[in-house]
Amino acid sequence: MDRTNDLDPKLQQFAERALAEIPLPLQHWRAAPTRARRLPRAAVVVVAVVSIALVASGAAVANGFLSEVFRSGNVSAAGSRPVTLEAARVAGVPLPRSPELEGWTIRQVQLTITETWRSVDLQYVRPGSRGMGIGVWSEGINVTPTADAVDTITVSGTPVQIAGSRDQRTARFTQRGATVVIRVFASEVGPDELASLVRSWLKGSE
Amino acid sequence: MTQTAWAEVAERAYPRIYRSLVALGASPDDAADALQDAFERGVRSDARTIERPEAWLFVVALRRWRTHRWRRRLLVPLDALREQPVAPPPGENAVVLIAALKQLPRREREVIVCRYLLGLSQRETADALGMALGTVGATTSHATQKLKERIDGQDERSGPEASAVR
Numbered sequence: 001m002d003r004t005n006d007l008d009p010k011l012q013q014f015a016e017r018a019l020a021e022i023p024l025p026l027q028h029w030r031a032a033p034t035r036a037r038r039l040p041r042a043a044v045v046v047v048a049v050v051s052i053a054l055v056a057s058g059a060a061v062a063n064g065f066l067s068e069v070f071r072s073g074n075v076s077a078a079g080s081r082p083v084t085l086e087a088a089r090v091a092g093v094p095l096p097r098s099p100e101l102e103g104w105t106i107r108q109v110q111l112t113i114t115e116t117w118r119s120v121d122l123q124y125v126r127p128g129s130r131g132m133g134i135g136v137w138s139e140g141i142n143v144t145p146t147a148d149a150v151d152t153i154t155v156s157g158t159p160v161q162i163a164g165s166r167d168q169r170t171a172r173f174t175q176r177g178a179t180v181v182i183r184v185f186a187s188e189v190g191p192d193e194l195a196s197l198v199r200s201w202l203k204g205s206e
Numbered sequence: 207m208t209q210t211a212w213a214e215v216a217e218r219a220y221p222r223i224y225r226s227l228v229a230l231g232a233s234p235d236d237a238a239d240a241l242q243d244a245f246e247r248g249v250r251s252d253a254r255t256i257e258r259p260e261a262w263l264f265v266v267a268l269r270r271w272r273t274h275r276w277r278r279r280l281l282v283p284l285d286a287l288r289e290q291p292v293a294p295p296p297g298e299n300a301v302v303l304i305a306a307l308k309q310l311p312r313r314e315r316e317v318i319v320c321r322y323l324l325g326l327s328q329r330e331t332a333d334a335l336g337m338a339l340g341t342v343g344a345t346t347s348h349a350t351q352k353l354k355e356r357i358d359g360q361d362e363r364s365g366p367e368a369s370a371v372r
Contacts, residue, residue, distance in 0.1 A: 006328070006343065007321060008350050014299065014357065015322040021297025022225040025238050028217065029245060 080112040087111065091118040093136040093178040094205045102200050104132055132184050134201070139177040155198045162191060171198050175205070209249060212259070216245045219260040223267060226323045228296070229304055230315060232271050240271035258333075264324055265334045268316070306356040313337075314349035321346050 085099055088111045099106040104124035112119045117138050124132040150163045160173040169186040171194050172179065182197055189197070220241065227237035244266035248256065256262045296304070307315050313335075320331040321342075332342045 011350060011354055012322055018299035018303035019225045019323050021300035022228050024221055024224060028220045
């Protein structure tokens with residue numbers, strides 16, 4: 001490769017020094033190149049898109065607010081519909097007497113009934129919050145929230161598992177054989193307030 | 207050119223082209239992959255028709271890397287799962303050069319690499335990058351000035367005695 005003299009000599013020297021300082025791989029070439037080494041581009045794109053969709057949906061199920069439901073039973077086989085708080089009492093699980101809970105108000109109640117278990121999911125709202133969810137599952141299923149760390153405290157004599165993942169905090173406890181999971185956003189509700197919510201729930205539910 | 211001769215040319219050119227790709231911003235893995243692809247393409251095609259093998263290898267590897275880089279942007283979540291081998295770090299001058307090159311527009315960066323790192327003439331650079339001859343000359347001059355200012359600027363931050371190119 002011929003050089004011409006329109007280049008800056010000092011920059012040329014510096015570039016040569018710098019270039020020599022870039023380490024080379026131990027092995028320059030891979031073994032015998034073959035034509036069939038790579039997949040067709042279209043196949044790579046399709047596999048990649050499907051993989052991304054799978055990873056994304058898997059992450060959503062593993063970390064999302066509904067992870068307990070997905071991990072507990074086949075929702076597609078269940079009857080699930082929004083109902084009033086009073087109508088949800090047919091599930092026979094502990095539910096609050098009032099739609100208010102420490103400043104939170106029930107926005108929606110979802111009742112799910114299958115042949116083997118029943119659940120009620122209560123969605124609460126309060127001003128400035130992204131919401132809070134309380135799920136109550138009947139006897140016969142064991143619901144454990146996805147969590148990075150679990151700590152057990154006692155509230156009003158009831159053992160409560162406090163767990164936290166990246167942006168969620170959950171309190172799980174058993175009440176009259178049913179499993180109750182309170183799910184909040186960690187940035188909005190601290191451990192003390194969560195314990196207080198558990199206390200109010202235990203006191204105000206029947 | 208026979209396949210043996212092609213392999214010898216490619217082997218001789220490997221260090222400079224590989225390092226030039228890294229200087230342009232390619233990761234060690236990407237540079238090696240791009241160069242491997244270019245080499246294989248040379249093996250598959252009729253190497254006798256390749257006039258300037260080093261320049262040809264660089265251009266094919268450069269295009270391969272550009273395509274790969276674009277595709278990787280789409281596949282970042284998957285790529286993050288790949289095991290990343292630990293490569294030894296480049297030297298201080300190399301880091302300064304790569305950092306300064308990164309601040310140049312892509313065209314200027316590629317012209318500088320062709321001219322200063324690969325040692326291509328203006329004509330060869332024009333052919334390799336698909337530019338007019340006059341544009342290569344003007345870009346070389348303009349980019350050289352900017353690069354010198356940036357490299358000296360970095361050196362002055364680490365000490366006035368360290369000026370590399372002034």
